[in-house]
Amino acid sequence: MGMHIPQHRENVIRQIEVNGVQMGLLQYNQAEDMAVDQPTVVFVHGFTGCATSWEPLLKHLATQGMHIIALEMLGHGHSSVPDDPQRYTMEHCQADILAALHTLAVPAGKAILVGYSMGGRIALYTALSGYFRAVILESASPGLASAEEREQRRRSDEALAACIEDYGIDAFVDYWERRPIFASQERLPLKARATLRQQRLRNNTRGLANSLRGVGTGAQPAIHDRLAEITVPVLLLTGEDDQKFCAVARDMAEHFPQSQHRIIPGAGHTIHFEQPEVFENIVRKFCHTVQ
Numbered sequence: 001m002g003m004h005i006p007q008h009r010e011n012v013i014r015q016i017e018v019n020g021v022q023m024g025l026l027q028y029n030q031a032e033d034m035a036v037d038q039p040t041v042v043f044v045h046g047f048t049g050c051a052t053s054w055e056p057l058l059k060h061l062a063t064q065g066m067h068i069i070a071l072e073m074l075g076h077g078h079s080s081v082p083d084d085p086q087r088y089t090m091e092h093c094q095a096d097i098l099a100a101l102h103t104l105a106v107p108a109g110k111a112i113l114v115g116y117s118m119g120g121r122i123a124l125y126t127a128l129s130g131y132f133r134a135v136i137l138e139s140a141s142p143g144l145a146s147a148e149e150r151e152q153r154r155r156s157d158e159a160l161a162a163c164i165e166d167y168g169i170d171a172f173v174d175y176w177e178r179r180p181i182f183a184s185q186e187r188l189p190l191k192a193r194a195t196l197r198q199q200r201l202r203n204n205t206r207g208l209a210n211s212l213r214g215v216g217t218g219a220q221p222a223i224h225d226r227l228a229e230i231t232v233p234v235l236l237l238t239g240e241d242d243q244k245f246c247a248v249a250r251d252m253a254e255h256f257p258q259s260q261h262r263i264i265p266g267a268g269h270t271i272h273f274e275q276p277e278v279f280e281n282i283v284r285k286f287c288h289t290v291q
Helices: 057-063 090-103 118-127 147-177 180-187 190-201 205-215 224-229 243-253 276-289
Strands: 014-018 021-028 040-044 067-071 111-116 134-138 234-239 259-264
Touching: 014 090, 021 057, 021 090, 040 090, 040 118, 057 067, 057 276, 067 090, 090 118, 090 205, 111 118, 111 276, 118 134, 118 205, 134 276, 147 180, 147 190, 147 205, 180 190, 234 243, 234 276, 243 259, 259 276
Parallel strands: 040 067, 040 111, 111 134, 134 234, 234 259
Antiparallel strands: 014 021, 021 067
């Protein structure tokens, strides 16, 4: 008998309550419809992103029979925007993700967690829970090693948060898109860049500012010494033009018990946007390998 592939559902972003807040999510192929051998893949976006930041990747993977969940972190997309920056911390991110998966009936040991940049940092910390079958980290880091570095970055993050509040989203996006880390995106077609810009402009001023304060790199707990606790397979993806994160990934790969590091040609920090077909193929093959 052939493998059952569920019919793809065209879903929209909805909200669920987790730990007293609303979390936005996009879901393709419900868990109860899935064949037991099909992967459940959970996506966590980067700073200024949302669940639809991963499209059309999510739809393509869903047509392969995967159960796809894209979560929206606090201050982004359709999720709540608490006034207290402490509600955005890494510890709360982990608790919210696990609560969401429990609500969605995704059991421990079933899901593969994928995170990009900020979402990669969140995914890495969340993987310490032992809840996941495997982890894919795109342009991620375990934090800043020294207290001095973290304090310097915390001050920088606070200054940027204040600028977002003072000058608004339009001025912030202008600044954000000029950062050297995104220079490789200038090679992309104007239409693609315009789509990304419009998605960034839909963000909430307070949400972005408090996200920086609560879960920015300066506020992130450094977990270099805990990487060996993540014993499941880990796939590290970095773009060849993003030398800083290539170096970070090489260092992390030495500490995980099971890991591989792929450097993607023709891409910088945002591989899934700059080389979507390559990214999709790598993710799909890895997810089926670890099932």
